[in-house]
Amino acid sequence: MSRPDPAELYELTESGQVPSPLQQIHFASKYVDGNTIDWLREEAAERERTNIQRAQHGVRGLLLPWLDAARMWLIVILTGFGVGLAGGWLDVLVKWLGDLREGRCSYGFFYNQVACCSDVTSGEACTAWLTWSEYLNVEFVFAQSLLHSFVYVTFAVAFAGSAAVLVKSYAPYAFHTGIPEIKAILGGYVLTAFLTPWTLLIKALGLALAVASGLSLGKEGPLVHVSCCMAYLLSRFFKQFRNSEAQQRKLLAAAAAAGVSVAFGSPLGGVLFGLEELDTFANESEVMWRGFVASAVAAVSLQWVNPFGTSKLVLFQVTSVSDTWRAFELIPWLTLAVIGGILGSVLIKLNVEVALYRRNSVLNEWPVLEVVGVSAITAAISYLVVFSRVQASELVANLFQECDPTKIDYHGLCNPTAMWENVFLLVLTAALKILLTAWTFGMMIPAGIFLPTIAIGACLGRAVGMLTQGLQRTYPTAWIFLSCPPDPSVRCVSPGFYAVIGASAMLGGVTRMTISLVVILFELTGALSHVLPIMISVMVSKWVGDAFGKDGGIYAVWIAMRGYPWLPPVDFHDRGETGAHLMRPLQRLVVIEDERESLAELDGLLNDHDFHGFPVVRRQEFLGFITRDKLQLAIAPLLAEDFGAGRSRRCVFSQRSSTNPEEEVDLSGLLEEAVLQLRHEVPKELVVSMFQKLNLRQIIFTTGGKLTGMVTKSDVVTLLTCNFPHTASLSAGRRPG
Amino acid sequence: MSRPDPAELYELTESGQVPSPLQQIHFASKYVDGNTIDWLREEAAERERTNIQRAQHGVRGLLLPWLDAARMWLIVILTGFGVGLAGGWLDVLVKWLGDLREGRCSYGFFYNQVACCSDVTSGEACTAWLTWSEYLNVEFVFAQSLLHSFVYVTFAVAFAGSAAVLVKSYAPYAFHTGIPEIKAILGGYVLTAFLTPWTLLIKALGLALAVASGLSLGKEGPLVHVSCCMAYLLSRFFKQFRNSEAQQRKLLAAAAAAGVSVAFGSPLGGVLFGLEELDTFANESEVMWRGFVASAVAAVSLQWVNPFGTSKLVLFQVTSVSDTWRAFELIPWLTLAVIGGILGSVLIKLNVEVALYRRNSVLNEWPVLEVVGVSAITAAISYLVVFSRVQASELVANLFQECDPTKIDYHGLCNPTAMWENVFLLVLTAALKILLTAWTFGMMIPAGIFLPTIAIGACLGRAVGMLTQGLQRTYPTAWIFLSCPPDPSVRCVSPGFYAVIGASAMLGGVTRMTISLVVILFELTGALSHVLPIMISVMVSKWVGDAFGKDGGIYAVWIAMRGYPWLPPVDFHDRGETGAHLMRPLQRLVVIEDERESLAELDGLLNDHDFHGFPVVRRQEFLGFITRDKLQLAIAPLLAEDFGAGRSRRCVFSQRSSTNPEEEVDLSGLLEEAVLQLRHEVPKELVVSMFQKLNLRQIIFTTGGKLTGMVTKSDVVTLLTCNFPHTASLSAGRRPG
Structure with a gap:
């Protein structure tokens, strides 16, 4: 957190607008990591700034606000552009690193398999790409196989290990997905270390290595983090953002939307993700606009980089899905939705257990070793279980693909005689991936949860689809299948689309997102005509998930475990309690106390207590609220200037016509302008919803003007997270033992 | 507004839970049309109810809440189903009525053209469908043409006239789109007349007639109204909704989503419309869920009715759009966006002028005659200008269609030699439609603004697309077109997609919606791969529109004109003013005054002033707030029981250990539980944003416990609509002269 330079504060004073000493205090008060910003104060400062600008004479008064907006x-535009480029190049890098695990291009080390074979006309075999055994001239089949698996595992371990070393040594906050932290920061938490240029660099580089290593993780969440780091870095160049935490956060919200837009090739999904999951745009439509623009620019830039050479945004195009679906298909789809909800819950619970075990065991001391071990195991398993040998994104694309005689049949998925083997393999893959993902998500490397979840769901969905198709082909005349076309050569059940449903269900269970998930899914697959089944499966799996674990999804769980002061946007219902049950009472x-405390006593008070502010009263009558940092800034110079009798001057907070400067100090101007007061008879749920909607730090309770109690944001956070047993179990302050 | 039956109020008291007299007052207080509901009180009542239910013994305590939810x-499900059916049958009815204007089926009067010709194999001419001249055996070409135009205009006038008569005689609130009223109602306005079964019936029937008459209007908004009427009607069967205005509104929000879902075949768009335009779901995720479910059920039912015989939800399928677009196309698209923004503003302004003229001229007395006249003019113009002769939806479908040699060329749109004529005709159609729509939207018939707006935009977009295509074909080697494929037979510019862009731009300009519009548009067209250009055009046209008229879209304008107490969700920024500038000061x-007023004096106070509530003070010190209806209910029996000395008993509002019942009445329990207090130094914009976010009716300003002023919702509404000159110009209270 950089302190604002006094010279900057006075930048606007040329024309005679000298800020009053109180304004100076206002501007100079700052936050440190771990604080929560005061939205009301930030907005007041913003307003002050705008008004000073507008009051400038002539062109300057018109130009300054315009420049701010520009x-x-x-x-916003640069961030969108930057993250579009970053996302594109990340894909290219990952593809190259991933291909390196299988072989190399004969005529150039830096070509990936597709680029290497780009000259070959389709149908011909590509001779330029050499597997490692071809390159090293190993001829025995057994030796080849050994070499391949050795190289495969070695590269995986090397990639993952170096990612972990980078993260551990240079930027610890570059680990994990980043979305919990971003949610907390957007809610007002101050965590500057999370957005440094180092974190940006390490997260981007580490992400490429981690994804290429074949660990069970995705790039989606980390890309959002990268995008936010970019926006933060760019914002440091302009003092309008350096001085305003609120402005920074509005930029970050737009950047997060751009990140999702690039991660999924889903510009609209990005905006909706911001709307639903980050819960930021609800407050200001202006912020939504920035998200809209950043998201669109990012998608255009990604399309321009064109990492897949298809110039399409749709990543996992679902092809040749018939436009209609039959009523009986609702049965397998609802089954999938229920399975997705349950498994999503299970995955969250497993992940929590692993995280707690990691924190409280010897693993806590050896994060890099853990990554190396898990990546070795993952690579070995992946090599053995055929479906997971390719990158997860490739697997998903193949599972979403319908069977089509003109295309290559991926691992015999379309071979009706191999149905049972394939179903078994798919379920096995899903099960292994659940275990690996539960372990991987939370290790000391950048890791997103979206792609593994999609892969798990797609495996299960495809399996269910194949079973349904098998059933229909075996009993084509059963009454339940009568809606199918009578001609057996016409496909009735599309297993590829079942994989999409499986993925939606699993995502619904893990993230508990709703609309944004549906939009992301059909921007991802292009299956617009099937929006209804996708909606239904997301809906049902969220319900089932919520019924099995009232945790609010994996991100909310991690926020709670790391102890961030974040208010989940849940509907809180009390059982008849009032504000009086929630507040800390006057005693x-x-x-x-007005006119009673001396400067020295106030100084002692500040040293004794670390509350972020104090109510000011005059014989129980509530006068106002003063924040710790303003008080500190105001009395520090007064204490410094006179060590003698001045220290015992009384502090006056009530507005009076005159004060005696010998004996009294007038601090009435320091009281916060915006302090909410309620009667303590107010329902508890109303208090909670005010905190949620207005981003407050405290509410004061008065009755007939007399102070009766106070509720702070952390009281409300505690109330809302009390039913999750592991709250703050991973927070920085708490150590094992 | 039905009064709650006392028997119902005591329904839950069997097990000994007798409501206290104050609770009775609480339950019995009611709203009349024109009031604004008190959300805080409604929620408190809801909470009370839930707690009483939970307190029941045994199974009853578990079952009652479950039954409520069920x-x-x-x-929700029945409403979704109902509106899906209604929407489907409306389409069928409109198709039949519309076809009737051109001819009839030889073997049955009740077949529309498609049904009549369903037996004919494609390619053959359909002989069963007879135009009126064929049916009446008119052979001279001139007489045929005369007959056709006569029948066409006559039917149009007959349909429109009967719709107007129905609306005028039976349900005046069935006129117009209904969305402004729904927005106001969801915001808390009480307008029961708007949701009666009669309104439902007349709106549905009138809508079919109005659409079939060929007037420049759409069915979208009115379908939302129909859906809300259905939900309201169904809710009357259960007392949990009869007694709770808040619960009713939550149902209406879900119903509105279902209405949009059916109107556009856009289930996701429905949910987002609720989220963005109705601004209701932001408060409670539970409400969003209902919208989600209602929307999905409605779409499934519509698909089941299958009015278009395609079993598709996508209404205006955009076909054979190439997946890529070229950078140079941004120029015409941005031009279209700017035109859309400007014309949208112009359309709003024209519409306002017409509405004011209608209200203040002789037309006000003759609404049916106006409808007849306008429909005759519309029919005549439509008959002459070839493009508008078909239903607007058909026109839009044709304009969105790409040229395809295998399909029928609609009016030579694909004939390159007829380009200039077609461009001229399209622009003419758009211009005429703007004028007609500006007049039609607000007449005494059900009328939506979406479809005409789409049609206007599609005409302009297609025109620009054809010009761009012409330019590219004329100068294929110009540097700007170098990105086009060199083979001239391959299409580079797709005018059909330009029509989509035009429609988005125009809609953005008229409604100023953003995300929901984008989602609706691509659910409507299926043009998923082109989501980016659609996003950009909506964005730019909204900006341009906002720059030309700070009115917030056509719905906000109508809300302001009709004077509904609705807070637009705009970002209000003050120029340094505080709450003190907004509040009504103490004087x-x-x-x-506590302990000073007698019962008789309070009664006098209630008769003298019609404020919805009064602050209670004790020598300037703020004690609480009491609402008019609670006070009325409390003192009415006291006044009735003793006419003598009892009337002069003093009213006590402060909580004391004992009161002297001879001389005093304790009314302290009547004070509102949830009253927000602020200092008047609080920034004005913060006060506004609290009203917007918390659905408040008033905020009290105190300093050191002393009342200094008060702000009510209507003060804030006045503040936010003060820059629109025609506020409340159409409200029921105001008459011309």
């Missing part, structure tokens, strides 16, 4: 849009509050 | 979901407030 700078903001510049950052347990540290208050400042 | 009833709610039943209504101008009518307050109740």
Whole structure:
């Protein structure tokens, strides 16, 4: 957190607008990591700034606000552009690293398999790409196989290990997905270390290595983090953002949308992700606009880089899905939705257990070794279980693909005689992936949860689809299948689309997202005509998931475990309690009495208590609220200037016509302008919903003007997370033992 | 507004839970049309109800809440189903009525053209369908043409006239789109007349007639109204909804989503419409779920009715759009977006002028005659200008269609030699439609604005697309077109997609919606791969529209004109003002002084002032807030029981250990539980945003416990609509002169 330079603060004073000493205090007060920003104060500062600008004479008064807006849009557009490029090049890098595990291009080390074979006309075999055994001239089949598996595992371990070393040594906050932290930051948490340029670099590089290593992780969440780091980095160039935490957060919200847009090739999904999951745009439509623009720019840039050479945004195009679906298909789809909801819950619970075990065991000391071990195991398993040998994204694309005689049949998925083997293999793959993902998500490397979840769901969905298809082909005349076309050569059941349903169900269970998930899924697959089944499966799996674990999805669980002060946007319902049950009553509050405390006493108060602010009263009557940092800034110079009798001057907070400067100090201007007061008879759920909607830090309870108690944001966070047993179990402050 | 039956109120008291007299007052207080509901109180009542239910013994305590939920979901699902059916049958009815204007089926009067010719194999001419001249054996070409135009205009006038008569005589609230009223109702406005079964019937029937008459209007908004009427009707069967205005509104929000879902065949668009335009789901995720379910059920039912015989939800399928687009196309698209923004603004302004003229001229007395006149003019113009002779939806479908040699060329749109004529005709059609729509939207018939707007935009877009295509074909080697494929037979520019862009731009300009519009548009067209250009055009046209008229779209304009107390969700920024500038100061407030007023004096106060509530003070110190209806209900029996000295008993509002019942009445329990207090130094924009986010009716300003002023919702509404000159110009209270 950089301190604002005083010279900057006075930048606007040329024309005689000297900020009053109180304004100076206002501007100079700052936050440190771990604090929660005061949205009301930030907005007041913003407002102050705008008004000073508008008050400038002539062109300057018109130009300054315009320049502000121009700078903001510049950052939004540059971030969108940057993350589009980053996402594109990440794909290229990952493809090359991934292919390196299987072989190399004969005429150039830096070509991936597709680029290497780009000159070969389709149908011909590509001779330029050499597997490692071809390159090293190993001829015995057994030796070849041994070499391949050795190279495969070695590269995997090398990639994952170096990612872990990078993260551990240079940027610890580059681990994990980043979305929990972003949610907390957007809610007001201050965590500057999370957005440094180092984190940006390490996260991007580490992500490429981690994905290429074949670990069970995705790039989606980390890309959102990368995007936010970019926006933060760009924002540091302009003092309008350096000085305003609120402005920074509005930029970050737009950047997050751009990140999702690039991760899934889903510009609209990005905006909706911001709307639903980050819960930021609801407050200001202006912020949604920035997300909209950043998202669109990012998608255009990605399309321009064109990493897949298809100039399409749709990643996993679902092809040749028939436009209609039959009523009986609702049975397998609903089954999938229920399975997805249950397995999603299971995955979350497993992941929590692993995270707790990691924290409290010897693994905590050896994060790099853990990554190396898990990547070796993952690589070995992946090599053995044929479906997971390719990159997860490739696997998903193949599972979403319908059987088509003109295309290559991926691992015999379309071979009706091999149905049972394939179903078994798919279920096995899904089961292994659940275990590996539960372990991997939370290790000391950048890791997203979306892609593995999609892969698990797609495996299960395809399996169910193949079973349904098998059933229909075996009993084509059963009454339930009568809606199918009578001609057996016409496909009735499309297993590829079942894989999409499986993926939606699994995602619904793990993330508990709704609309944004549906939009992302059909921007991802292009299956617009099947939006209804996707909606239904997401809906049902969320319900089932919520019924099995009231945890609010994997991100909410991680936020709670890491102890961030974040208010989940849940509907809280009390059982008749009022504000009086939630508040800290007057007797347990540290208050400042008007005209009673001396400067020295206030200084002592500040040293004794670390609350972020104190109510000011005059014989129980509530006068106002003063924040810790403002008080500190105001009394520090007063204490410094006179060590003698001045220290015992009384502090006055009520507005009076005159004060005696010998004996009294007027601090009434320091009281917060916006302090909400309620009667303590107010229903508890209303108090909670005010905190959720207004981003408050505290509410004061008064009755007939008399202070009766206070509720702070952390009280409400505690209330809302109390039913999750592992709250703050991973927070920085808490150590094992 | 039905009064709650006392028997119902006590339904839950069997097990000894007798409501206290104050609770009775709480339950019995009611709203009349024109009021705004008190969300906080409604939620408190809801909470009360839930707690009483939970407190029941045994199975009853478990079953009652479950039954509540089951009833709610039943209504949601039935509404979805109902509106799906209604939408489907409406389409069938409109098709038949519309075809009747051109001819009839030889073997049955009740077949439409498609059904009549369903036996004919494609390629053959359909002989069963007879135009009116064939049916009446008119042989002279001139007489045929005269007959056709006569029948065409006559039917149009007959349909429109009967719709107007129905609306005028039976359900005046069935006129117009209904969306402004729904927005106001969802915001808390009470307008029961708007949701009666009569309105439902007349709106549905009138809508079919109005659409079939060929007037420049659409069915989208009115379908939302129909859907809300259905939900309201169903909700009347259960007392949990009869007694709770808040519960009713949550159902209406879900119903509105279902309406949009059916109107556009866009289930996801429905949910997002609720989210963005109705601004209701932001408050409670539970409400969004109902919208989600209602929307999905409605879409499934519509697909089941299958009015178009295609079993597709996508109405205006955009076919054979190439997956890629070229950078140079951004120029015409941005041009279209700017035109859309400007014309959208112009359309709104024209519509306002017409509405004002209608209200203040002799037309106000003759609404049916106006409808007859306009429909005759519309029919005549439509008959002459070839493109508008078909139903607007058919026109749009044709304009969205790409040229394809295997399909019929609609009016020579694909004939390169006729380019200039077609461009001229398209622009002419658009211009005429703007004028007609501006007049039609607001007449005494059900009328939506979406479809005409889409049609206008599609005409302009197609025109620009054809010009761009012409330019490219004329100068294929110009540098700007170098990205086109060199083979001239391959299409580079797709005018059909330009029509989609035009439609998005125009819709953006008229409605100022964003995300929901994009989703609706691509659910409507299936043009998923082109989501980016659609996003950009909606974005730009909204910006341009906002720059030309700060009105917030056509619905916000109508809400303001009709004077509904609705808070637009705009970002309000003050220029340094505080709450003190917005509040009504103490001197101008009518307050109740504790222990001073007698019962008779309070009664006088209630008769003298029609404020919805009064602050209670004790020597300036703020004690609480009491609403008019609670006070009325509490003192009415007290006044009735003793006419003598009892009337002069003093009313006590502060909580004390004992009161003297001879001289005093304790009314302290009547004070509202949830009253927000702020200091008047709070920024004005913060006050506005609290009203927007918390659905408040008033905020009290106190300083050190002393009342300094009050702000009510209507003050904030006035503040936010003050820059629109025609506020409340159409409200029921105001008459011309």
